[in-house]
Amino acid sequence: MPLKLNSLLFFYLISYLGYGQIKEINPPDFIKTINFKGNTPETQLLVLRLGDPLVLEFDALNGNEDDYYYKIQHYNFDWEPSILAKSEYLDGFDNQRIRNYENSYNTLQIYSNYKLTIPNQFTRRLKKSGNYLISIYNDDDELVFSRKFMIYEDRANVGISIKRSRDIQYIEGKQRVEIIIAPRNMQLNNPMQTLKTLVVQNNNLNTAISNLKPQYTVGNQLIYKYDTESSFWGGNEYLYFENKDVRAASNGVLRIDLQDLYHNYLYTSIQRSNRPYTYNPDINGNYLITNVDGGDPSIESDYVWMHFSLRPNPDFDTNTSVFIYGNYNNYTLNESNKMTFDTSRNIYTGSLLLKQGFYNYKFVTLNSDTVNEGAISGNFYQTENNYKVLVYYRDLGGRYDKIIGLGEASSVNISN
Structure with a gap:
């Protein structure tokens, strides 16, 4: 079986969404930074007014300049496919190649940035409000990833x-x-x-x-x-870091190192569940791709290995699975963001390859398929x-x- 298909199968996501039938599929490890551009600069759940444009961006880090295709499906409230024919909710055609892509410029990590904009010459508009799923396929018609979004009428x-x-x-x-x-x-x-x-x-x-x-x-x-x-x-306010300049320690970054790529080491976090609440402005788990050196963040922002560490309380059960949590990967829990407990240093550690920018994150636990956001961060009204x-x-x-x-x-x- 090809390596690409192996990666696809390994990283398929079964989401924790309790009310739906259709599941979002998370990408293989060579697809990074999937984000919708809506009415706010940071990436978040896409909810558009009927008639507003949609922009989907993602990076492919394999350097192959592969072709990708998109399909759009309309769903009911419970995420069962609606009975509408495609012509009823889509003006034009889907299953088209994403033609707008550029290769990274002046970055250590080579990648191709793909950008899909709707309306375009083939998909002129989405005509109905409701739930939608956009699915991205490769040349072999294999599903690479999918994302949900919503369109509303202001009535x-x-x-x-x-x-x-x-x-x-x-x-x-x-x-x-x-x-x-x-x-x-x-x-x-x-x-x-x-x-x-x-x-x-x-x-x-x-x-x-x-x-x-x-x-x-x-x-x-x-x-x-x-x-x-x-x-x-x-819950609690999200932690954050900013690495708009990968060569200098910035907000939340303790030190930097250059190997094959830049490595940023964050300050060690502590368990906050038994500490008083402290207000700390955040963007509620979202992230923003940006840099201080380049002109276009989409292709001139580099990828950096971010190193996270967490010091739990002495009474914390270190057999518990701990994950780095945020919208940077659509709130997914998988092996890539699972932390490892270092018994010699009494801390959890984890590393993620992330594009330059400003990120919110927190640490969560997983027990019997139940995500607990407050076990480490605490819950405060x-x-x-x-x-x-x-x-x-x-x-x-x-x-x-x-x-x-x-x-x-x-x-x-x-x-x-």
Whole structure:
């Protein structure tokens, strides 16, 4: 079996997303820095207004200048394929080669940067709102990776308030989301059956809460004031590093070394679960590709080996699996970001090959397929988190689930 196919099979991801049928596929190790360019500079979950352009970028580090092709599929709320024909949601054609790519310039690590923009001459626009999956294939029609994204219509106001838990047991560690949905110029028929919601914390679909039902109505407003059903662990602020200049130690970087590539060694982190909360501004797990020397970060940012280390508390069970966690790899847990415990130094260590920029990350544990974000970082109600609420609607007799509204809020002003 070819080495490329071996890598593809080894790094296929079965996501932890609990409400969906279709699974995102993570790439082999020679594909890096997959990011959507939306309305914000940093990479995060892509949620676009209907009609807005879409840009997908990724790097291939094998130096082969391979051809890649894209396919787009429309899905319902539960990530089952919708019954829409491709011509109903796509104006033009997909299964086209990504023609826009450039080789890296003035970098130690050779790579090719691929950029797909929609609309283009073949795929003119996406015509329906809802859930989408974009899949990238190679010349042999083998699936290389896939990513989810959403498109919404602005037909409902979605108000969000972030509150502390009402349960005294979790009042110090959880945040809950209250929602008010008010349709604009449309009638919601039988919303208990036709309306669905998805609540996402920090752009992480793996921990999303789905399908909350409205508790009551006031006029044309649908009110959601759940406690446990809409609660998230608060977590802690993300750690970060910045290596826009790979030749000089910067924020979070202790020292640097040049071998075949640059190596950046970060300061050793400590377990924060038993320490008081400290506010530290972050970008909620996201990352931004940038550099200080080159003109175009897409092709002039180099790849650097980043070395992470964590010192756990004396009572921490060092047989526990610890991972480096963040949106840099779509919140995936696999062998590449799993840390190793060094008994001689009493620390966990791990290394990742990452493109220059500004990154958020944290350390999480995995037990019986359950990710625990607070085991090392702790859970605090004061933590600033980003929340998105997507509102899905399928009218009586409708053929697909459209997204009629998007709400977004921060917990920085959390209240009781």
